[in-house]
Amino acid sequence: MGKPGQDSLSVTDNRTGKVYTIPIVDNAISATAFKDMKAARKQGERPENETEKGLRVQDRGFLNTAVMQSTITYIDGDAGVLRYRGYPIEQLAEKSSHLESAYLLIYGSLPTASQYAHFEQEIMNHGVTHSDATQFFQSFRYDAHPMSMLTSAFAMLGSYYSEANPSLQGQRLYTKGDAASLATMDRQIYRIIGKAITLAAMAYRVRQGREFVTPPTGLSYTASFLYQMDHIGEQDYVPNPILVKALDVLFLIHADHELNASCTTVLQTGSSLVDPYSAIAAGCASLYGPLHGGANEAVIRMLISIGKPENVPAFIEAVKRREKTLSGFGHRVYKTSDPRSFIVRKTADEVFKVTGQDQLLETAMALHDAAMKDEYFIKRRLAPNVDFCGLIYRAMGFPLDFFPVLFAVPRVVGWLAHWRQMMLQEGGVKIWRPRQVYVGETKRDYVPVDDRVAVEGLKQTPSKVEHGGISKRSQLASYKSKL
Structure with missing residues (x-):
């Protein structure tokens, strides 16, 4: 058991009573350390759990998984900080x-x-x-x-x-x-x-x-x-x-x-x-x-669907009822305002001086003000993010489907x-090969086709799709196969 003040984590495996000490380096622990935490398989337990091979760390969507050490970009999502190499x-x-x-x-x-x-x-x-x-x-x-x-x-x-x-x-x-x-x-x-x-x-x-x-x-x-x-x-x-x-x-x-x-x-x-x-x-x-580079386009389409500023309150209520999707607010990392959003607003002011103000700007500002004052969005920490830069792209004359390109190029x-x-990292490159937690069928024997029972239901059988044009006519035609 480690002592208070040490840079380590003590873990007690209640299955075996063993205590493991894992070093903490740069406020991170090695996931492979959990592979040492092994236990005998319980009676009736699925062999696919691989209990005797050590624990696996499950992190769907990589919510708290660090895959490498980096010196490039630092983000503090709670404080709204973004730095390139410290700047x-x-x-x-x-x-x-x-x-x-x-x-x-x-x-x-x-x-x-x-x-x-x-x-x-x-x-x-x-x-x-x-x-x-x-x-x-x-x-x-x-x-x-x-x-x-x-x-x-x-x-x-x-x-x-x-x-x-x-x-x-x-x-x-x-x-x-x-x-x-x-x-x-x-x-x-x-x-x-x-x-x-x-x-x-x-x-x-x-x-x-x-x-x-x-x-x-x-x-x-x-x-x-x-x-x-x-x-x-x-x-x-x-x-x-x-x-x-x-x-x-x-x-x-x-x-x-x-x-x-x-x-x-x-x-x-x-x-x-x-x-x-x-x-x-x-x-x-x-x-x-659309969850990544397509978000700019999604913001503009949302604003177009809202139309005029007076339609914002109804849209806000529809979002709360989960009937509409709010784009341009909230971020996977930032839990306060995205620091880039302030730069975007300043840049927009300069662009609008030469292009004229985008007619959707008033709608965007009304949406911003309404969301920032609404307890529903405040509680969920949904602040504006950088995706509103689509208003600038639109004012500059770029078509909506070109927005992701303007994201990809930089x-x-x-x-x-x-x-x-x-x-160039120390120790060379290791191929990225994440693990899975298998929860499917355990071992079963092959069944001859005449002995099988049909499995039906949504997601369990291939969908039937409509055919048209040449495909439909070909299916209705008769011909001799070349095979």
């Missing part, structure tokens, strides 16, 4: 830029002028894609979702760089930590960040039915992005500087957010030592979901920072 997000949004903060997140320190110039030059020089990318994007339907295109495009990039693939070059390609390995890693970082805006712009222009634009020279990262999306041949075209700055700030505050769903997906995929392009594509697929920075950290 408060408020200071970075005011004084830094997206690419400077990208350098900070990836390499751990703010760059000097010469270091930043080198980094920016490499990023911007790697914005051009292979000419095959044109054919690749043109193969999509005209109405394909831009996130589907972007996800596919990142995976496509991996096929062009055989020197970046550990499956071809050896599994220690990125884990050696020597000069050659780091140079190979940095080259992929330059390519992915540089091409992210190019691929996103190409996805945008597919939807517009426009020819693609070669990345310009002499413009900033976000200015180049806007140029590639909007330029249609005008001479000396330069995007509006206020919109450029606003997008840069939004990119900066979205660059990283610790081990969120998409970042964890990148690391889970990357732990198999797959190439970084495939890992980033997996992150895009995760971010595409987030590749955070994904790459965490991927790089994992590749």
